[in-house]
Amino acid sequence: MTDPRALRGSATFPPEVIREIQRAADQGVYEIRGFGTKRKIPSFDDLLMLGASVSRYPLEGYREACDTSVMIGTRFAKKPIELKIPITVAGMSFGALGSHAKRSLGWAATEMGTSTTTGDGGMTDEEREASKTLVYQVLPSRYGMNPDDLRRADAIEVVVGQGAKPGGGGMLLGQKINERVAKMRDLPQGIDQRSASRHPDWTGPDDLEIKIHEIREITGWEKPIYVKVGATRTRFDTALAVKAGADAVVVDGMQGGTAATQDVFIEHVGIPTLPAVRQAVEALQELDMHRKVQLIVSGGIRSGADVAKALAMGADAVSIGSAAMVALGCNKPVYHEDYEALGTAPGFCHHCHTGRCPVGVTTQDPELEKRLPPEKGGRLMRNYLQTMVLELQTLARACGKSHVLNLEPQDMVALTVEAAAMAQVPLAGTDWVPGKNNY
Amino acid sequence: MKTNGYIEFDLDGEELSSVHARLHSVKQGDNERSFRIVNPRGKHAVAAGLNAPMDVRIDGHVGFYCGGMNKEADITINGQAGPGVGENMMSGLIRVCGNASQSAGATGRGGMLVIEGDASSRCGISMKGIDIVVGGSVGHMSCFMGQRGHLVVCGDAGHDLGDSLYEAQIFVRGSVDSLGADCVEKEMRPEHIETLKGLLARSGVNADPKEFRRYGSARKLYNFHIDNADAL
Numbered sequence: 001m002t003d004p005r006a007l008r009g010s011a012t013f014p015p016e017v018i019r020e021i022q023r024a025a026d027q028g029v030y031e032i033r034g035f036g037t038k039r040k041i042p043s044f045d046d047l048l049m050l051g052a053s054v055s056r057y058p059l060e061g062y063r064e065a066c067d068t069s070v071m072i073g074t075r076f077a078k079k080p081i082e083l084k085i086p087i088t089v090a091g092m093s094f095g096a097l098g099s100h101a102k103r104s105l106g107w108a109a110t111e112m113g114t115s116t117t118t119g120d121g122g123m124t125d126e127e128r129e130a131s132k133t134l135v136y137q138v139l140p141s142r143y144g145m146n147p148d149d150l151r152r153a154d155a156i157e158v159v160v161g162q163g164a165k166p167g168g169g170g171m172l173l174g175q176k177i178n179e180r181v182a183k184m185r186d187l188p189q190g191i192d193q194r195s196a197s198r199h200p201d202w203t204g205p206d207d208l209e210i211k212i213h214e215i216r217e218i219t220g221w222e223k224p225i226y227v228k229v230g231a232t233r234t235r236f237d238t239a240l241a242v243k244a245g246a247d248a249v250v251v252d253g254m255q256g257g258t259a260a261t262q263d264v265f266i267e268h269v270g271i272p273t274l275p276a277v278r279q280a281v282e283a284l285q286e287l288d289m290h291r292k293v294q295l296i297v298s299g300g301i302r303s304g305a306d307v308a309k310a311l312a313m314g315a316d317a318v319s320i321g322s323a324a325m326v327a328l329g330c331n332k333p334v335y336h337e338d339y340e341a342l343g344t345a346p347g348f349c350h351h352c353h354t355g356r357c358p359v360g361v362t363t364q365d366p367e368l369e370k371r372l373p374p375e376k377g378g379r380l381m382r383n384y385l386q387t388m389v390l391e392l393q394t395l396a397r398a399c400g401k402s403h404v405l406n407l408e409p410q411d412m413v414a415l416t417v418e419a420a421a422m423a424q425v426p427l428a429g430t431d432w433v434p435g436k437n438n439y
Numbered sequence: 440m441k442t443n444g445y446i447e448f449d450l451d452g453e454e455l456s457s458v459h460a461r462l463h464s465v466k467q468g469d470n471e472r473s474f475r476i477v478n479p480r481g482k483h484a485v486a487a488g489l490n491a492p493m494d495v496r497i498d499g500h501v502g503f504y505c506g507g508m509n510k511e512a513d514i515t516i517n518g519q520a521g522p523g524v525g526e527n528m529m530s531g532l533i534r535v536c537g538n539a540s541q542s543a544g545a546t547g548r549g550g551m552l553v554i555e556g557d558a559s560s561r562c563g564i565s566m567k568g569i570d571i572v573v574g575g576s577v578g579h580m581s582c583f584m585g586q587r588g589h590l591v592v593c594g595d596a597g598h599d600l601g602d603s604l605y606e607a608q609i610f611v612r613g614s615v616d617s618l619g620a621d622c623v624e625k626e627m628r629p630e631h632i633e634t635l636k637g638l639l640a641r642s643g644v645n646a647d648p649k650e651f652r653r654y655g656s657a658r659k660l661y662n663f664h665i666d667n668a669d670a671l
Contacts, residue, residue, distance in 0.1 A: 028666035142546040142565060145527050147488050147508040174662055186548065186567040186586045187605060191661040194603075196584060200564040201504070201523035201545040210483045214504040217459050218488030 030264055032171060034352025034362065036164055036257040036300065036322055041272045043255070043300055044309040046419030047412045048428060051398040059397035066393040067403040070317050072294045073155060073224020073247040076216070080224055080247070081133055081154055083317060084113025085389050086404060087307055090252075090298050090321035091137045091157065091228075093119025095172050095181040096259030096352065098369045099126050101328055101361045104377025106130025111378070112385045117157060117319070120170045120195055122184045123149040130374075135226065138215070140169060141195035143185040150219055157226040158212065158246075160199075160237070163256025163299040166230025166270045170195035171260040176355040178364045205240040212245045226250050231276035231299065232269075238283035238295075248294040250319065251280045255300025257322035259362055260353035273299040273310075275422035281314030290314060291405075302326075304391020311392075312407035313423060327384035328377050329359035335371070445475035445496065450482055465491045479505075481521065486514050489531070506533040509550065522559075525552040528569060534643075541578065544571045547588065553642045560597065563590040566607050572642035580619065582609050591638050593646045601654050609654040610635050612646060623657045 009015070023031065052058035059066060073080035089105050096119060107130050109116045115133035122144015123136055136153030138145065150156060161167060172181070174190040182189040202211045212225050227241035228250035241249045253273025258266065277297050284290040297310045298319035310318050322330075333346040338358035342351045352362035360371035396404045399411045413428040414420035420427040421434035441447065448458045458476065465472060472493040479485050483502035486495050489512035497505070500518040509528040516524070519537040523545055530550040535543075538556035545561070547569025554562075554571070560578030563571045568587040576594030583599075585607025595613035602619020608631075609622075618624070635648040 026667060026669040028668070029663055032663070142527060142567070145546060146529055146548065147490065147510060147527075150508070188661070191605075192663050196565060200561065200583075201526045201542040207503070207522075210503045214484035214487050214507050217456060217484045218508055220460070220463070221456065 030262045032173070032260050032353055033263055033266070033350045034257070034259050034261075035266075035350035036255050037266050038350075039267055041254070042274050042416065042418045042422055043272060044274060044306045046274070046415045047309050047423060047425065048415060049305075049308060049312070049395050049399060050411050050413060052400050056400045058400050059402060061394065061397060064397065065402060066397050068389060068393065070294070070405065072226075072296070072317065075247045075293055076245065077155075077222060077224040077247050078220070079154075079222045081115065083115060083133070085385065086311060086317035086392075087112075087301075087385060087388055088114050088135075088296065088317055088319045089116040089324055090256075090319040091117035091119045091135070091159065092321055092325075093121035093170070093172070093259070094124050094127065095119070095121035095176060095185070095364070096362055097325075098357075098360065098363050098365075098372070099124065100369045100372045100374045100377060101325070102127045103130045103374040104328055104372065104381055105324060106134075107374065107378035108381030108385060109133070111382050112389070114385070115154065118149075118153075120172075121181060122146075123153070124184075128152060137228075139195065140197060140199045141185075142200065143187075143195070147218055150215065150223075153223060155224040155226060155248075156215055156219070157228050157250065158208070158215075159228045160208075160241075161230030161232075161252075162228065162258070163230045163252035163254050163270055163273070164258035165261045165265040166232045167197060168261060168265050168269070169197035170258075171353070173260055173353050173355070176353075176364055181364060205244050208240075209244040224248060226296070228252060230254075230256070230269075231271045231273065234271065234276045234279040235283045238280040239287060242284070242287055242289050242293050246293060248296055248316075249280060249284075250296040250298065251276050252319075253277075253297070253299025255322075256298055257325070258352075272422070273297060273301075274419060277310055277313045277315055278422065278424050284314075291316065304388040304393075305395060307388060307392045308395040308404070308407060309412060311404055312411050313409060316405065324381060324384070325361050327381050328361050328372060329380070330357075330361050332359055335359065442475065445473050446471060447475045447477060449477050450480065450485070451478040455482060455485065459486075459488065462486065462489055462493070462495070465489075465493050467491055469493075479518070483521070486512070489514070492531075500537075509533060519556075520554075524554075525550075525569070528552065538575070544569050547571070551638075551641055553644065555644070557594065563588070563607070566590065570638055570641070572638055572644050574644050576613065579616070582607055582622075583619065585609070589634070589638055591635065591642070591644075591651070593644060601656070603660060604654075604656040606656060608634075610638075610648075610651040611654065612651045615652075615654070618654065621657050621660045622654055625653045625655045627651065627653045 110132040116131040117135040135155045139159045172193045224247040226248040227246040229237040231253045254270035294316040297315040302323045335358040357363040360368045476497045479499045481502045487507040502521040504523045506514045513532045520535045520539040522540040525533040526545045534553045539554045539558045541559040543562045544552040546565045548567045551570045555574040557575035562577040562581040572591040579597035582601045586605040592611045596615045598616035599619035601622030
């Protein structure tokens with residue numbers, strides 16, 4: 001037997017790298033998977049809130065009000081939307097998700113007074129009925145795009161990119177393209193479907209402005225129009241979205257999830273949510289548009305603490321996608337044999353692309369979908385949202401805020417130099433903000 | 440104002456939004472369904488989002504997205520059209536009497552777009568069921584990712600025609616600079632000549648269907664290719 005003390009692993013070629021090289025050699029194609037980045041990157045976990053002290057006055061936990069409502073679309077839309085909580089549900093396509101999951105999200109969001117978002121497959125009637133406030137995405141693929149759905153939406157989101165793959169188009173592998181999904185997308189059943197990575201009828205910010213104008217003309221200037229970008233050159237993208245006439249900007253950091261994308265895209269393109277929020281807020285402030293054009297942040301938001309920190313950095317609301325799926329049961333330790341059949345295990349699964357989701361969230365298989373009755377999914381999601389709101393209010397009250405949007409960067413410090421530099425808040429116990437002072 | 444049976448809108452004086460409010464209010468069965476828009480002067484999104492059977496004549500040149508997302512209306516543009524004319528149209532007819540800029544008929548899901556002159560690049564990009572008939576030539580990357588419908592080109596086609604094509608069918612009478620990825624020439628069988636004959640008749644463009652060649656997808660990009668060398 002080999003003496004384990006004689007074994008020396010390579011930092012350049014650790015087991016997972018060796019495995020990937022050999023998988024590539026065997027298959028001759030990049031790895032496609034779901035979920036978001038798995039690498040460790042600076043995040044909201046690297047920030048801490050500063051509770052009240054002698055100089056700050058806290059609010060009583062259950063007695064004093066801490067408002068969570070937010071208006072989106074106050075710049076141009078005749079009918080801005082009011083959210084009772086600043087946590088929205090991100091765009092996830094019907095196709096990537098099954099109809100049970102979409103209905104679950106809609107019911108929960110409606111109960112909690114927030115919005116859900118369509119995705120790269122068009123709007124379904126079930127989704128419209130389940131969601132009191134529904135945001136309709138206009139994506140490069142334009143699958144299922146039609147003016148009736150534009151008009152029955154409550155807000156419209158022009159998607160330029162997403163955090164999991166800025167610069168890349170969507171993917172939906174053939175095993176998930178059943179008859180209904182194929183019909184909605186005007187594509188043959190069973191093909192590996194690749195969405196376009198850029199819009200077919202506009203390029204650049206000047207064209208985007210005209211596109212937004214067209215959508216407003218078609219919808220009578222009623223709906224708030226968001227522009228969603230994957231976090232890369234966030235400062236410029238935010239400024240250009242404002243210039244193009246957006247009512248709201250959605251910035252999706254690299255922790256944002258996907259149902260199917262090349263692993264190399266997920267792990268190597270884009271910037272983390274943490275610096276993206278700061279850059280977006282600075283761009284809005286420079287244009288005197290902060291709080292006038294609302295900023296919605298997504299990508300790795302999991303708890304009320306994440307929400308509080310994003311709002312404290314200047315966001316108006318957040319959006320959750322992967323966390324919502326987890327609330328519905330994604331990666332739950334049940335149906336172990338089905339995880340095993342996919343070559344994975346609970347806690348590690350990123351096999352959304354296969355359509356064989358063991359918990360019935362990212363599947364079109366009716367048998368698997370039965371594992372997620374919409375009523376149950378709705379309750380799980382509602383409970384999760386409710387918990388996040390309670391956590392958010394707990395932190396806001398501790399900082400003495402009667403409205404969660406009163407949280408501010410001064411309510412936070414950073415645990416690491418990297419996070420301090422990215423968020424531009426002081427390193428804990430110092431007054432040092434890297435790149436700003438005292439260096 | 441009503442002139443020669445048309446209700447006339449003058450975009451020199453009227454806001455586009457108020458013109459659209461009137462046009463969008465037209466319902467199936469309304470008596471007043473003939474409109475004329477004058478002095479468009481390159482404005483964008485003219486006659487966008489029309490939603491009922493009506494005739495709209497636009498005298499002059501239009502900017503981006505004229506007739507965008509049209510449903511059921513017949514729109515005639517007596518001039519040149521900017522990018523994205525008839526984008527995502529669902530049904531009805533749009534006729535451009537002059538030339539059209541890039542991305543004409545982009546993502547169109549139904550109806551017919553007729554361009555009597557030339558169309559620029561990416562004509563019929565991502566088309567999803569629309570029929571497009573171009574009296575002249577089309578620019579590069581036309582019918583890129585075309586999913587359904589027909590693109591008929593009576594003149595020539597630029598390079599990379601039908602790149603990444605799905606199930607849209609392309610007919611070209613003249614030369615093709617080059618075909619895009621996965622686009623191949625296909626046999627022109629009698630049923631295709633009949634289809635083309637019908638399209639030309641609907642469009643009012645005069646051409647002999649027998650002079651056209653047909654292009655479609657080789658369907659080699661429909662599924663990711665995996666080698667599995669280790670299984671050998």
